[in-house]
Amino acid sequence: xxxxxxxxxxxxxxxxxxxxxxxxxxxxxxxxxxxxxxxxxxxxxxxxxxxxxxxxxxxxxxxxxxxxxxxxxxxxxxxxxxxxxxxxxxxxxxxxxxxxxxxxxxxxxxxxxxxxxxxxxxxxxxxxxxxxxxxxxxxxxxxxxxxxxxxxxxxxxxxxxxxxxxxxxxxxxxxxxxxxxxxxxxx
Numbered sequence: 001x002x003x004x005x006x007x008x009x010x011x012x013x014x015x016x017x018x019x020x021x022x023x024x025x026x027x028x029x030x031x032x033x034x035x036x037x038x039x040x041x042x043x044x045x046x047x048x049x050x051x052x053x054x055x056x057x058x059x060x061x062x063x064x065x066x067x068x069x070x071x072x073x074x075x076x077x078x079x080x081x082x083x084x085x086x087x088x089x090x091x092x093x094x095x096x097x098x099x100x101x102x103x104x105x106x107x108x109x110x111x112x113x114x115x116x117x118x119x120x121x122x123x124x125x126x127x128x129x130x131x132x133x134x135x136x137x138x139x140x141x142x143x144x145x146x147x148x149x150x151x152x153x154x155x156x157x158x159x160x161x162x163x164x165x166x167x168x169x170x171x172x173x174x175x176x177x178x179x180x181x182x183x184x185x186x187x
Contacts, residue, residue: 001073003101006048009073011124017117024107029099036100037078037092042085045102047076052098053162056090057170064091066170067136069163071156079129081105095163145174146182 003025007018027050030036037043039058049072056068056076067090070076078088082105112119139148149172152159159168169179 001050003048003050006073006075006101007121010075010128011121013117013121017115017121020111020115020118021103021108021121024111025101025103027099028102029097030094032094032097034094034098035091036076036094037088037090039089039091040087042087043078043081044106045104046082046108047103048101049074049076050099050101052094052096052100053159054092054094054098055163055167055171056092057167058090064170066167069152069156069159069167069171075125075129076100077129079126079133083126095167140173145172145178146185148172149179149182150186 003022004018007013007021013021036047036054037056049070051072053072054070054074054076055066056070057064057066059065076092078090078092080086080088108118108122112122139151143151149168152168152171156162165176165179169176172179174182
C-alpha cells in the first residue's frame with residue numbers, strides 16, 4: 001500500500017501537510033522473522049506496512065502471547081513509547097519479508113508542533129489505535145472463540161495463508177486443538 005493511501009486512511013491531509021510527513025519517511029525492508037521492536041526498550045521509530053504482515057506479542061512465562069496482527073496499510077507502533085516515551089512491553093515480529101515506511105517518532109512530534117493539520121492527523125492516529133484496542137478488549141470479554149475467529153477472518157481474509165496457526169490460536173486465546181475444532185465446525 002502506498003504511503004499516500006495510508007496517511008489518508010488515518011485522516012486526509014492537504015498536500016502541503018502530507019508532503020511534510022512524506023519528506024520525513026524512508027522506505028526500508030526487513031526479512032521474515034526480523035524482530036522490529038523488542039520489549040523493555042524505547043523505540044524511536046514508528047512504521048507503516050507497505051507490504052507484509054507482522055505480529056506483536058508478549059511473554060507469559062515461557063509462552064508468547066500474540067495480541068496484535070498488522071497487514072498492509074497498518075501502523076506498527078509501541079503506544080507506550082509513542083505516548084509516554086517509556087519502554088514498550090511488546091516484541092514485534094515480521095511474519096513475511098516486509099517493506100515498511102519508517103518515521104522517526106521525534107520528527108513526527110516536531111511536525112505536530114509546527115503544523116496544526118499534522119497535529120490533528122496525529123490525534124486521529126492515536127484515536128484510531130485506542131478504538132482498535134477497545135474493540136479487542138470487548139471482543140475478548142464478550143465474544144466466543146468462534147466469533148473472534150470469524151471476526152479475524154473478516155478483518156484479515158488471507159491470514160490463514162500468511163500466519164502460523166499457533167499465532168492465530170494464541171491471538172484468539174485458545175489452544176491449537178480448539179482452533180482446529182472451530183475451523184472444522186465452520187467448514
